[in-house]
Amino acid sequence: MISEAMAGASALKTAFDMAKALKDISDATIRNAAVIELQEKILSAQEAQFALVKRVDELEKQVTSFEGKRSQMQRYQLKDYGAGSFAYELKESDANGEPIHRACAACYQQGHVSILQFSHNSNGQDWYDCKQCKNNQHFGARIPYRSHYSGGSDF
Ligand SMILES: [Zn+2]
Incomplete structure (x- = not known):
């Protein structure tokens, strides 16, 4: 230029x-x-x-796009879901009628918000999928499964 x-x-x-x-x-x-x-x-x-x-x-269009993206990202804050499992969560004050949800921390660090979708619960942990980076993430502490048949050994 x-x-x-x-x-x-x-x-x-x-x-x-x-x-x-x-x-x-x-x-x-x-x-x-x-x-x-x-x-x-x-x-x-x-x-x-x-x-x-x-x-x-x-360049003006790029600036407008960056500003929109930045204000969208500022609607989220990092949250600890236990046992060192983190995700970004929509702030109540910035929800604007949207339900509170989690956003992928890895994608957020790359500069975009990707809403996590609940997958399943296993051993006390909630598992979420990120459709963007294809990560399957767990939240919370794992509760070891104790078998009734093997005298209490962990799996
Ligand atoms: Zn992701």
């Missing part, structure tokens, strides 16, 4: 210098050639300006 701006400014400066010199050219053929060259310089300055306007528009 800097190079486009420099090219545009350089083309304009050249065009300005050429326009100043035009008045001193008495030969019509040389003057016409200079006018054509001047028009080319003006056109290339316009092209550089169009490229800049397009780039500014793209």
